[in-house]
Amino acid sequence: MQRLLLVNHDSDMYSDLSKYLKENGYRNLAVDQVSTGSEALSKLANGSYDVLVLNLTIPGTDMLGLINRLKMLNQDLPVLAYSLILEYTLIKRYLTSGVDGYCFFKKQAPEEMIKACLTIVTGKWYISPEMVELIVEDALYNKKTDRFDSLSEREFEIFSHLVKDETPAVIAEILSVHTSTIALYKSRIMDKLRVVNLLEMKNMMKSPALV
Numbered sequence: 001m002q003r004l005l006l007v008n009h010d011s012d013m014y015s016d017l018s019k020y021l022k023e024n025g026y027r028n029l030a031v032d033q034v035s036t037g038s039e040a041l042s043k044l045a046n047g048s049y050d051v052l053v054l055n056l057t058i059p060g061t062d063m064l065g066l067i068n069r070l071k072m073l074n075q076d077l078p079v080l081a082y083s084l085i086l087e088y089t090l091i092k093r094y095l096t097s098g099v100d101g102y103c104f105f106k107k108q109a110p111e112e113m114i115k116a117c118l119t120i121v122t123g124k125w126y127i128s129p130e131m132v133e134l135i136v137e138d139a140l141y142n143k144k145t146d147r148f149d150s151l152s153e154r155e156f157e158i159f160s161h162l163v164k165d166e167t168p169a170v171i172a173e174i175l176s177v178h179t180s181t182i183a184l185y186k187s188r189i190m191d192k193l194r195v196v197n198l199l200e201m202k203n204m205m206k207s208p209a210l211v
Contacts, residue, residue: 002028004117005043008055009035013107020110037066044073051117056083056094060174064097064157071098078120082113088134089148089205090160101126150192158185163202
């Protein structure tokens with residue numbers, strides 16, 4: 001592994017990762033950083049990378065759409081998703097959308113990010129232990145139908161923005177659709193999830209076991 005592309009809007013995180021690499025013998029690993037999905041697509045179109053590390057919380061981003069486009073540009077490129085907050089429902093969906101692994105990034109333990117990258121470049125999956133624990137808990141104890149499975153890719157993407165308190169106008173701009181279209185999707189999502197308001201929608205994010 002020689003070149004890593006970091007898609008991330010937090011310059012502090014980039015500094016922490018670069019510092020760790022230099023201090024631990026990874027001097028031959030070049031790290032490029034971009035802060036938006038469009039910049040990442042441009043980098044991939046004009047250069048070659050061994051692994052791409054993607055922050056799942058980049059604001060104003062159609063994340064599922066971005067993952068699809070990244071894979072269309074380079075189907076064989078290993079993509080590691082990461083976040084600083086463990087949002088089980090969202091991460092579970094992203095793991096089935098084309099990424100090759102997930103890292104629950106802790107600033108006090110940046111070595112896991114490198115371990116994850118080194119794992120996925122060999123063709124293996126990597127999932128942080130914290131996420132594995134939730135997946136196992138879900139598989140063993142959640143006997144109810146997962147209502148999120150009924151959401152289409154576009155519906156789930158809109159759901160992911162709604163629970164972050166983004167307005168219909170902002171979501172419409174991100175996805176390049178009319179605000180009225182977002183309103184229709186919101187109604188459909190609430191119907192499929194069997195909730196009556198945004199608060200109930202957010203509460204569904206708190207535990208793998210849906211009530």
